[in-house]
Amino acid sequence: MIVCDFAVLRPEQGVAALLPDGSQVAVFLTADGAVHALDNIDPFSGAAVLSRGIVGDRGGVPVVVSPVYKQAFELATGKCLDEPSVSVAVHSVRVRDGVVELT
Amino acid sequence: MAGTTPGTLVVIGNGMVGHRLVEVLRDSSWRIVVFGEENRPAYDRVALSSYVDSWDSADLELPALSGCELRLGEKAVSVDRERRVVVGASGVEVSYDVLVLATGSVPFVPPVPGRDLPGCHVYRTIDDLDDIRATVEAATRPGRKSGMVLGGGLLGLEAANALRGMGVSPHVVELAPRLMPIQVDEGGAGLLKRLVEKLDLTVHTGTSASSIERDGERLIAKLASGLELDLDVVVFSAGIRPRTDLDLGLELGPRGGYLVDAACRTSDPRVFAIGECAAVEGVAYGLVAPGYAMAEVVADQISGGTRVFPGADVSTKLKLLGVDVASFGDAHAVTEGALEVVVNNAVAGTYSKLVVSDDARTLLGGVLVGDASAYPSLRPLVGKEVPAALLQPGGAVDVEMPADAQVCSCHAVTKQTITDAIQSGVACDVAELKACTKAGTGCGSCVPMLKKLLTECGVEQSKALCEHFTHSRAELFEIVRATRITTFSALIEKHGTGRGCDICKPAVASILASLGNGHILGESQAPLQDTNDRFLANLQRNGTYSVVPRIPGGEITPEKLIVIGEVARDFGLYTKITGGQRIDLFGATVDQLPQIWRRLVDAGFESGHAYGKALRTVKSCVGTTWCRYGVQDSVGLAIELELRYRGLRSPHKLKSAVSGCARECAEARSKDFGIIATENGWNLYVGGNGGFTPRHADLLVSDVDTETLVRVIDRFLMFYIRTADRLQRTSAWLEGLDGGLDHLREVVVDDKLGICDELEAAMASHVTDYADEWRGVLEDPEKLARFTSFVNAPGTPDPTIEFRAERGQRVPVSLGIPEVVR
Numbered sequence: 001m002i003v004c005d006f007a008v009l010r011p012e013q014g015v016a017a018l019l020p021d022g023s024q025v026a027v028f029l030t031a032d033g034a035v036h037a038l039d040n041i042d043p044f045s046g047a048a049v050l051s052r053g054i055v056g057d058r059g060g061v062p063v064v065v066s067p068v069y070k071q072a073f074e075l076a077t078g079k080c081l082d083e084p085s086v087s088v089a090v091h092s093v094r095v096r097d098g099v100v101e102l103t
Numbered sequence: 104m105a106g107t108t109p110g111t112l113v114v115i116g117n118g119m120v121g122h123r124l125v126e127v128l129r130d131s132s133w134r135i136v137v138f139g140e141e142n143r144p145a146y147d148r149v150a151l152s153s154y155v156d157s158w159d160s161a162d163l164e165l166p167a168l169s170g171c172e173l174r175l176g177e178k179a180v181s182v183d184r185e186r187r188v189v190v191g192a193s194g195v196e197v198s199y200d201v202l203v204l205a206t207g208s209v210p211f212v213p214p215v216p217g218r219d220l221p222g223c224h225v226y227r228t229i230d231d232l233d234d235i236r237a238t239v240e241a242a243t244r245p246g247r248k249s250g251m252v253l254g255g256g257l258l259g260l261e262a263a264n265a266l267r268g269m270g271v272s273p274h275v276v277e278l279a280p281r282l283m284p285i286q287v288d289e290g291g292a293g294l295l296k297r298l299v300e301k302l303d304l305t306v307h308t309g310t311s312a313s314s315i316e317r318d319g320e321r322l323i324a325k326l327a328s329g330l331e332l333d334l335d336v337v338v339f340s341a342g343i344r345p346r347t348d349l350d351l352g353l354e355l356g357p358r359g360g361y362l363v364d365a366a367c368r369t370s371d372p373r374v375f376a377i378g379e380c381a382a383v384e385g386v387a388y389g390l391v392a393p394g395y396a397m398a399e400v401v402a403d404q405i406s407g408g409t410r411v412f413p414g415a416d417v418s419t420k421l422k423l424l425g426v427d428v429a430s431f432g433d434a435h436a437v438t439e440g441a442l443e444v445v446v447n448n449a450v451a452g453t454y455s456k457l458v459v460s461d462d463a464r465t466l467l468g469g470v471l472v473g474d475a476s477a478y479p480s481l482r483p484l485v486g487k488e489v490p491a492a493l494l495q496p497g498g499a500v501d502v503e504m505p506a507d508a509q510v511c512s513c514h515a516v517t518k519q520t521i522t523d524a525i526q527s528g529v530a531c532d533v534a535e536l537k538a539c540t541k542a543g544t545g546c547g548s549c550v551p552m553l554k555k556l557l558t559e560c561g562v563e564q565s566k567a568l569c570e571h572f573t574h575s576r577a578e579l580f581e582i583v584r585a586t587r588i589t590t591f592s593a594l595i596e597k598h599g600t601g602r603g604c605d606i607c608k609p610a611v612a613s614i615l616a617s618l619g620n621g622h623i624l625g626e627s628q629a630p631l632q633d634t635n636d637r638f639l640a641n642l643q644r645n646g647t648y649s650v651v652p653r654i655p656g657g658e659i660t661p662e663k664l665i666v667i668g669e670v671a672r673d674f675g676l677y678t679k680i681t682g683g684q685r686i687d688l689f690g691a692t693v694d695q696l697p698q699i700w701r702r703l704v705d706a707g708f709e710s711g712h713a714y715g716k717a718l719r720t721v722k723s724c725v726g727t728t729w730c731r732y733g734v735q736d737s738v739g740l741a742i743e744l745e746l747r748y749r750g751l752r753s754p755h756k757l758k759s760a761v762s763g764c765a766r767e768c769a770e771a772r773s774k775d776f777g778i779i780a781t782e783n784g785w786n787l788y789v790g791g792n793g794g795f796t797p798r799h800a801d802l803l804v805s806d807v808d809t810e811t812l813v814r815v816i817d818r819f820l821m822f823y824i825r826t827a828d829r830l831q832r833t834s835a836w837l838e839g840l841d842g843g844l845d846h847l848r849e850v851v852v853d854d855k856l857g858i859c860d861e862l863e864a865a866m867a868s869h870v871t872d873y874a875d876e877w878r879g880v881l882e883d884p885e886k887l888a889r890f891t892s893f894v895n896a897p898g899t900p901d902p903t904i905e906f907r908a909e910r911g912q913r914v915p916v917s918l919g920i921p922e923v924v925r
Contacts, residue, residue: 012630067642
């Protein structure tokens, strides 16, 4: 499924995309050019806001930090670094011909 | 034996020491009855001269203590020890099981002819200061008013300071050949005299007043030296005497005071005496710290303990008329064979003398004038081996302190007690140490030492901002300011490691904004912002945002109020009045924010920065315009200040308020900077806070005109912005500031560091460069494009957001929390 043009993404920021089933993904571009996609819903608050979190690293691991209660989620795995029992789903994503796609 | 079974404890005297006793026993099973002659709550007599700053006795009050029967305005007139009954002036009788005398002392008034004339006062109570003020205000002669303070000791200089505060030029007359003869030696006193004479004081030492006469409106004092002084007011502060006019038939000490043993017990086992009225094993003490120690002894004794008075540390550190003076141990080198090491720097205005034993191995005492910063390190070393480095000129005073050394002499707290509290994890910062050990809650001079002990114990949090920067926020601020770096990526590349995180990114964004780097949603700054700053609105629990337009000073026209109502109605926003006198509109989605602001900006509104670590509001009462009691235009000033500081990014949010009179309806003293109108101008209070750790703001300057006020606020805010930690409110910043309020005043009022021009210039450019952030977004399609719910379906509402109705408004439906374990 096509999400958006790659050019829309900004390094170290996220965007939200709506899926046909009404669910949402957060798509992030990191400074090294990698694209990641996670569920947009923050499991701690239930709000669909992970795309609006600050992107950075913890101990070198790229993360997004939920803007609600500030837990960090690993971009590559969706694992919550503050509560290892919690994670968000990861979506596979690729960039083809300048377009970001969920696969 | 009396006292081990709780019954009724009667305390005669509601001064600082009596109050301390009640405080220590408040959780005990004793029924406590306190007789207080003054008809006001217990207050901090040590800080009496500061009453002149605000003329508000509430500023001096000690914390009210529950669980005791306070009989204020009820002087105890007699005690029947046989019946164990105290009789009050009203005739009331209270039986006791244990009686504690804490009657304090009375001022000593030398037998000068004319000492009872109107215009002659003593200096001991709040009422005394009110009387002095009445005399000063009644003086109608033209020109600068003139006063005489009899006594050049600690109290006399305090009294002289109080007179200065009332606009009187004081003459200080001291019988001894120097000022503060008890605490300070000749060399130190010489410097002290030179420093205070710069402050409009005239010092006459080695002489006394031989008579005082009234001549029309004036008082004429003749000094033994032959000099005649032409005066409006005379204040006696030539020392104190233990107050023992309540005769219980008990033995008195050789120099007065109820004679007690080391347990503070009189010859009657049910009667104790503490504080200045007590002569412990014959010796009376005129300082509060020994009095506190006695209160603790008695509390322990009547609870069945065996504590005795440990002897007093009569060391003193104080700031008199802005001059640091400290004296500790054997300050006058009376120990046989004692040696003195003196450094007298007349140019810098500092004097220090260390007294050591004849073999130069043991520190015996010392005197510091002009700069007493070494006092917290030196005092605990008295009686201990003296590090050789100390005896070198300019020797370092950074020396290891023994565990049993007293760090806080006001509350007799040892280094061991403090390090125990730190190492057991009970206290992790100065505020917690204050709470659990009481250290630092008296005169506060040991606070730097508390910080040092925290560091030494390794518990104090590293000042590193986060894992990406080893610098503190203040250091990063200076780096950014000095290097003029304008992007996070350049800063982290040069001075940090990694890519940054949710701590350093917003902190650096705030620093960049404080230094003026254009719109906070510029290309390089936007990714650094926390979601609130990123969307210029406040994130709420369901992922929507709230909107707060600026309403300066809380003043709004009906037309603008209608616009807010219409916007709220049209977008279905929940509406609530905030505590900061503005209106919060809840439930806006990311897509709606620009539409809402388009309407608000068109109607003349600007961002209220409710989302930012920035100036929030300047609340106000209605002031002179409407209020019958107002003495200044509080609304006008609040608007001026809010417009001046709007948009100012700072380490944490900034709140302010202006009250038009001393009734304080705007609650200015709970604000980061609060202004209260006086008859003559404005009083500025700083470092207040509501919230989790409430703190009343401290008076920084008083009776200043608007121009001066604004200048001091400019400096205060910029100094805070430069030096505070991340997310540190002004209250915590001020609590942790070395030197506290005095230091702050030296920096932002007296310009001791010479940085005030810079601070003012920084604020001037903030004022010039201010632009409304929301207007900036609406005018820039790039920025506008970021306010999109879904990149692939702009304008489609977030399906997780649902509302229900409550009391006629829309509120969020609670979100299901998916599979989370908490």
